[in-house]
Amino acid sequence: MQSLNRRQFLVLSASSAGAVLLSQCSRGQTQTVPKAPLSLPKLYTSKDGLLDLELEASYRQVNLDGKPTNLLSYNGQVPGPRLEAKPGDIVRIRFKNNLSDPTNIHYHGLHIPPTGNADDVFRRIDSGESALYEFSIPQQHPGGIAYYHPHLHGYVADQILGGLGGMFIVRGALDEIPEIQAAEQTFLFLKDFVVEQRQPMMGRMAGREGDLVTVNGQVNPSFSIPAGGLARLRLVNASNARFYRLALEKHPLYLIATDGHPLSTPVEIQELLLSPGERAEVLVQGDQEAGQYRLLNLPYSRGQMGMMGGGMMRRDRGGPGMMGRGRMGPGMMEGNDQDSPQTLATLAYTGQVEPQSIPQQLIEVETLPEPQTVRQFELDHGMVPGQGMVFLINGKSFDHQRIDTQVSLDTVEDWEVSNTGVMDHPFHLHTNPFQVIARNGQPVPYQAWKDTVLIPTGETVRIRIPFRDFPGKTVYHCHILDHEELGMMGTIEMKA
The missing domain is CATH 2.60.40.420 (Cupredoxins -  blue copper proteins)
Known part of the structure; x- marks a missing residue:
């Protein structure tokens, strides 16, 4: 079983500032009472x-x-x-x-x-x-x-x-592992809605977020775990633009799957960052005292932009742990509006079972061969005549009549995706999953399949994609969906 540091593969471990936030949240704030048991869709x-x-x-x-x-x-x-x-x-x-x-x-x-x-x-x-x-x-x-x-x-x-x-x-092989079968399965669909506002908190350029944050359409629902047991949390970030930096009070998380694909072994983490479109599965061990423990969304700034003299302006990020939150000047727009931990749901202990252990092995992740082709993609923004300010991939705004990338089936490619803009962008490729190989030139600590990967501003991520089957045309894009609508999307054609 692995344990990671803070920035590796965007599965975040607690920094000192994050730990202070959790500590202050536990000691200094009134415990939020969950409204109702977690409901499930049909x-x-x-x-x-x-x-x-x-x-x-x-x-x-x-x-x-x-x-x-x-x-x-x-x-x-x-x-x-x-x-x-x-x-x-x-x-x-x-x-x-x-x-x-x-x-x-x-x-x-x-x-x-x-x-x-x-x-x-x-x-x-x-x-x-x-x-x-x-x-x-x-x-x-x-x-x-x-x-x-x-x-x-x-x-x-x-x-x-x-x-x-x-x-x-x-349903697949992960569901058949005895420890996974024994775990209490909980589905968490994370979604914000525009309810009270006449306009969303941020405009399209920043990526719109709603004023009501829900789990399965509820505000702070409760879910349970027996003392000694395991909970399997199955998480989807279904928001248009909101990021979720998740932590569960007094409980480590054991990451077992990313974007619908199992890992080889569980990875112990203290925080989990999900950008729009990302999914993850974690195990929680019921080894604490009886009580209530909050699933928290910690503050995260996904970048800032402003209009100064008709152009964009880059803002430096702030101190550690707060991910660059800070005061904005006139005309600035910032992603994620919250300044303090936000309760998403509440875990309660009910009953008791014989102590259950975290599995040591999951499903082996395939090692991909070296690529035949390496491509570069740059995520940015700029002015386009007749369109105004738009988001761009390799200097181009989306055109549904243009093929931006052609690939051959039965090949493996590496894509180096760089973010030269002022906001973080989750990069999503349709149809074909990939593996993250390196971040800013440094190898990632473990193999995992993804279809959506966060590219923070100023960073470069190298992904490896096997194109094995399914000829045809589809897209890749930023999964902050306002950014996709404003041009940050390209068309890919897979040819036999």
């Missing part, structure tokens, strides 16, 4: 090799934190239904768009074709239209968490901010 599971359901997107009144609220939703639920299938299963979704705008569905994290009725993000389903999604989960597909959400360019940020999204679970 579950659809595959039967006899088929996951078959109807899914409707609409604008309607739903129950959000116990209050009727008008939101965008799938099947009138926020979050949308939880879908579960196994490798080899056929998925058949009869989709109806009852929104006022066009939309589609992206199966973020599933390794399925980017064409036809599978995961074609260029597909347009107009208001009032129905469409069929049908595809097979590959036999070799890993078990883990995927995330379905709309992905029609020009509408995706508004639709996700408005409430659309849900979990897609693939």
Whole structure:
């Protein structure tokens, strides 16, 4: 079992400032009473090799934190239904768009074709239209968490901010490990909503965040673990732009999966940073005294920007642990508005079991061969005639008629992705997962599969991608979805 330091692979261990925050939070603040037990969305599971359901997107009144609220939703639920299938299963979704705008569905994290009725993000389903999604989960597909959400360019940020999204679970070998089977499974869908504000806290250039932060559509719900037992927390960052820097009071976290892929061995951490689109699974050991322990979202600044004389202005980050929070000047916009730890949910001990141990081995992570091709990608922003200030990849704003990158199947490539802008950007590649090889030229401490990786401002991350199957056209982009809408996206074509 491994233990990491603070900046490695974006799984953060507690710095002294972070530890002080947790200590002050535990001693000096009134304990927030959880409102209700954690609720779960309706579950659809595959039967006899088929996951078959109807899914409707609409604008309607739903129950959000116990209050009727008008939101965008799938099947009138926020979050949308939880879908579960196994490798080899056929998925058949009869989709109806009852929104006022066009939309589609992206199966973020599933390794399925980017064409036809599978995961074609260029597909347009107009208001009032129905469409069929049908595809097979590959036999070799890993078990883990995927995330379905709309992905029609020009509408995706508004639709996700408005409430659309849900979990897609693939059951696999990780679920069969005895210690994992014995753990209390808890699904945590992290999502913020614009409820009281007339406008979101930040504009599109910063990436919009809502004023109400929820877990499974609830504010500070409770979940439980028996004394001596294990909890398996299955986490999705389903927010448009908000980052979650997670810590559980008096409990280390044992990371067992990233972006729907198991690790080889658990990794002990004190904090976990999830940028938009990232998923993770952690184990929690019930070895503390009976009581209540808060799952906290610690402060994090994802960067600042300002308009000075028509251009962008870079801001230096602040002191350690606070990730550069500080006072903003006139015209500045900053990501993540919170200045103190925020309670997301509360863990309580109920009952007792024989002490359960953290597993020592999980699922071996494949070692990829050396790449045949190395490419460079630069994330930045700038002025484009006729468009104004936009976000760019390699100096270009997104154009759906342009192919930005062509790759050949049965090859391995390394991509060096550099962030020369003033805000952090989570970089997401559709269809093909990758492994992070190095960060700022330094090897990462362990192998793991990802499909979304955070590129902090001023840093360079090297990822290794095997292009093995599924010819066709798809995209890569910043998963702060306002930034994607404002141009930070490219089109990739995979050719046999």
